Amino acid sequence: MQVVRNSSIVLALGLAFSGAMAGEIxxxxxxxxxxxxxxxxxxxxxxxxxxxxxxxxxxxNSSVVVNGAANTAxxxxxxxxxxxxxxxxxxxxxNSxxxxxxxxxxxxxxxxxxxxEVGFAKGNGAVExxxxxxxxxxxxAxxxxxxxxxxxxxxxxxxxxxxxxVIATGSVNTAGxxxxxxxxxxxxxx
Numbered sequence: 001m002q003v004v005r006n007s008s009i010v011l012a013l014g015l016a017f018s019g020a021m022a023g024e025i026x027x028x029x030x031x032x033x034x035x036x037x038x039x040x041x042x043x044x045x046x047x048x049x050x051x052x053x054x055x056x057x058x059x060x061n062s063s064v065v066v067n068g069a070a071n072t073a074x075x076x077x078x079x080x081x082x083x084x085x086x087x088x089x090x091x092x093x094x095n096s097x098x099x100x101x102x103x104x105x106x107x108x109x110x111x112x113x114x115x116x117e118v119g120f121a122k123g124n125g126a127v128e129x130x131x132x133x134x135x136x137x138x139x140x141a142x143x144x145x146x147x148x149x150x151x152x153x154x155x156x157x158x159x160x161x162x163x164x165x166v167i168a169t170g171s172v173n174t175a176g177x178x179x180x181x182x183x184x185x186x187x188x189x190x
Contacts, residue, residue: 016126022054023087026060028109030085035069036165039078044109046073048082051098057121063093068102075110080107081115082139091121091155096130098153103137107146114141116173117151119166126162133167141175147183148175154188160190 012127029052048071051064064085069133082105085098097137098119107114116139119132132153141148150173166187173184 003095019137020082021059022056024058024060025053025062026058027053028062029064029066030137032065032069033065034065037070038072040074042075043077044073044075044172045079046081048105049086050083052083053091055089057089057091057092059085059087059096063097063099065099066103067102067166069100070104071106073107073109075109078107078109078112080163082111082117084118086117086120087125088122088124090123091125093119093121093127093130096131098132101136102132103134106140108142108146112141112143113144114146114148116150118151120151121155121159123157125157126160127153127155127164128160128162129164131165134171135167135169137155137168137171138161139173140153141180144179146175146177148181149171149183151185152187153184156190161187170174
């Protein structure tokens with residue numbers, strides 16, 4: 001009897017934790033103005049997540065509105081990652097609005113990487129019946145072997161972009177330095 005009871009408790013806890021790992025934003029509004037995140041120094045990493053659902057992430061019937069967010073990493077091997085309205089790990093964005101204005105993501109230093117994702121679904125991702133708008137989004141990586149990757153309004157990993165509108169006015173993606181790489185994707189399914 002004791003074994004059955006202990007097994008039941010372990011099973012119940014296991015199911016509770018597995019369910020808690022899935023990220024979901026549903027029927028909600030996320031508003032952010034002037035958010036600033038900075039990391040400076042040796043091996044610095046700056047991660048800014050606003051309206052993000054991870055690990056089987058879903059954003060459904062929701063709005064994510066972000067104005068003037070800034071994310072900066074500076075120093076040797078710096079990495080700056082800015083995510084606004086992103087869903088990962090079988091990510092789905094459905095019947096939602098992701099609106100970003102004046103988003104700035106910067107990484108500066110040797111082997112720096114700057115990644116900016118706005119309204120993007122990854123890992124068998126899908127964006128359906130949604131609007132993604134990123135006006136004046138800026139993503140910059142500077143330094144030897146720097147990489148700048150900007151993805152706005154799309155889906156990756158057998159991705160689907162269906163019945164959606166993607167607007168990216170004045171979006172800038174720049175990598176500067178010896179052997180630097182810049183990759184910009186707007187309204188893509190890959």
